Amino acid sequence: MTACKKGLLASARQCPSPNQDERPEAEEINLLVIHSISLPPDEYGGPWIDCLFQNQLPPDAHPYFAEIHHMQVSAHLLIRRDGELVQYVPFNQRAWHAGQSCFEGKERCNDYSIGIELEGSDETPYTEDQYAVLAHTIRLIQKDYPAITNERITGHSHIAPGRKTDPGPAFRWDYLRELLAKVD
Template identity: 35%
Template sequence: MRIKSHRLIGDDISQLTSPNQGGPFAAAAPDTLILHFTNGDDAAWAIDALRDPTPGGRVSAHLVVHRDGAVTQLVPFDTIAWHAGHSAWGGRTDFNQCSIGIEIDNAGRLQPEADHFVSWRGTGYDESDVVQATHRNERAPSWWHRYPQPQLDRVELLCALLVDRYKMRWILGHEEIAPDRKHDPGPAFPLDELRQRVLGQEPMLFYEDMDKTPI
C-alpha cells in the first residue's frame, strides 16, 4: 500500500469520489488524523451517506475502512473533507481544516436485549460481536460493536503510512475533539495503544507548538 497523487494504491483499495469536499488544504495542513466509527450497518451504507449531495447534511471522509480491512477512498489527501464538524482540542478549532478523516465501519453503541444486542438502527448483533467497556468521556460501562482484527490492523497501517507521508503529529478520536456530542471511535477501539505505537508518545497539546512551523 502506498500513496500516489494523494490517493492510496494497493490491494483491497477502491477509489470513489465524494462531492462533499472543501477545496485544498492550506499549505501547512493537514497535520492531524481523526478516527471515527461509521455508526451504521455496513461500509456500503456509510459510503452512500458520505457521498450524499443532499443540502443540509452533507458529510464526507477521506477513507472508509471495511470490516475485512478493505479501504475505500472518497476524497484525496490534499483536499478538505467534512467529517469533524464543530470541534476543538488543544487550543485549535474546526478540525476539518487541518485533518484527514478515517471512518471505520462499526455499528457503535449497542443495547442489550433478551439474547442479542441491537444498534440504534435496529440491526441485531451476536454477543460474540460485542465489547462491554467504559467510554473515556463516561463513568458507567456500556456495550459496543467489536472491531475485527484485520480492520484494526489496516487502520494502524493507514495511520503509520499517513503519519510518515504527511508528517502528521496528532492522532485523535472524534470523541476527543467533540466530546459533548460524539462517541467515536469509542472504547472498543484501542486508540491510546495505536497512537503510542504509531507516534511513540501521547499527543502534545497544540498550544505548546502554536508558534512553530510544522515539521
C-alpha cells in the same frame, strides 16, 4: 500497501465524494481523526456508507435514513470490518468529517486533519483486520504528512466532546499504539 500518490492510496477502492473542498492556503495537515460509522446503526456491510458520502442515501430504505439522507458529510477513508479500504476524498482536500471541533485550542479540525472512519459502533469491538489496516494506513499517511505524529492521532469524541462519542469505548487505543510501534 502502496504509498500515497496525489493524495490517493493505490490500495484503496476509490469512491469519490462531492462533499469536499479546498483546504485553506498554507494550512499544514497535522492531525488524524478516527471515527466510527454503521448504517443503519449497528448493522454492517451493504452500500449505505458509500451512498451517504455520495449524497445518494435513499430516505425510504430504512427509517433512520429519512433523518440523515440530507446530510452532506464525508471522510477521507473508510476501513470496513473485513479490512477493505475505501477512499472518498484525496488527503490534500478537505473532507467534511469533523464538524464543529477543536484540537489543542485550534478550531475547525477539517481544515488541517485527515478523517478515517471505521465501520463499527461505540460498543462493538473492532476487528483485527481493521486495526492492522488502520496501523499500516497511518504509517503511509505519516510518510507524506510527517506533522501527523502519534500524539496527533485522536478520536472524534476528543475533538467534539459532548457532541460525538466515536470511536467509542470499544476502540483499543493501547492496541493501536502497540501496532504502530511495530509498523515501519
